[in-house]
Amino acid sequence: MRGTKYKILALLKQSKAIVSGESLAKELKVSRTAIWKSIRDLEKLGYQIEHLANGYRFLSSNVLEAEEIAFDALLAENIFIEKQIDSTMNAAKVAGMNHQATPALFLTETQTGGRGRYGRSFFSPGGQIYMTLLLEPNRTFEELPQYTLLTAVAVASAIDEVTGKTCSIKWVNDIFLNGKKVCGILSEAMSDFETGQISHVTIGIGLNFAIPNEQFPEELQTIASSLFPKGAPTITRNELIQKIWRNFFELLDGLPDTTYLDYYRNKSFVIGKIVSFTQRGITYSGKALRISDAGELIVQTTAGEMTLSSGEISLSAIDGKQLK
Secondary structure, three states, X not given: OHHHHHHHHHHHHHOOOOEOHHHHHHHHOOOHHHHHHHHHHHHHOOOEEEEEOOEXXXXXXXXXXXXXXXXXXXXXXXXXXXXXXXXXXXXXXXXXXXXXXXXXXXXXXXXXXXXXXXXXXXXXXXXXXXXXXXXXXXXXXXXXXXXXXXXXXXXXXXXXXXXXOOOEEEOOOEEEEOOEEEEXXXXXXXXXXXXXXXXXXXXXXXXXXXXXHHHOOHHHOOOEOOOOOOOOOOOOHHHHHHHHHHHHHHHHHHOOOOHHHHHHHHHEOOOOOEEEEEEOOEEEEEEEEEEOOOOOEEEEEOOEEEEEOOOOOOXXXXXXXXXO
């Protein structure tokens, strides 16, 4: 029945009107029973189909689909969706070693080994957005764009544009909404030993799409949230995912234009705040002054101005509020 149910899905999507079971059966040359069973199978997969006296109507569904995400810069054949894997970052790295055509996007409904910066594991319930983009820059490390900052801008602007909400960025790689973290970004590079160039870059995004606050572990309820913590989402995951990567590739294509840095700075809620951080085993505190053109955070401490690189430190507190 797999072939039949996806043919039915395509026909329902194509029609904005109600489609009768009889017309579907005639079109596909199958029985009405086969149509009914296929509709039921589609609903089990998460598709929403309205049952009416005179037929069926497709409703907006939150099922991840390559065809709904793809656009000219990211082809459907290079988008891979799994029900459950350990980590989309791992999947992308393995694909890179196996010479997967790029750019390629790896998504999963749930992941058992999700991780953030410094290998930290994170809460990964089903129905959210877990994805990793695989790129093949073949450049030296010094020539690489600031992928983490570009991605943060792409995610923040996509959220604002498609949800009507206003999010902010915590330097360097977290997206916050209403004072709580909703998204984390992780960029990693893989080098070619023979050429000394960066052969592949993986950009991972974990985004809490729709999770009621009470479903978070107790220790996360005061610091983490989702885009839609109450009620049904007003958009699909596919719409948001496509918008994120459209924004990303537009920014990437626009380089060396660095106006995205102005957007990043305006979205940052760190500038002007007192921050605490640990560098080389020593804890410092000071006022965050600015973000440099290299994406570094400049902090005024009692020891003078300090330049913080995202690869060296992590902010531990802002204005005394502990961060995770």
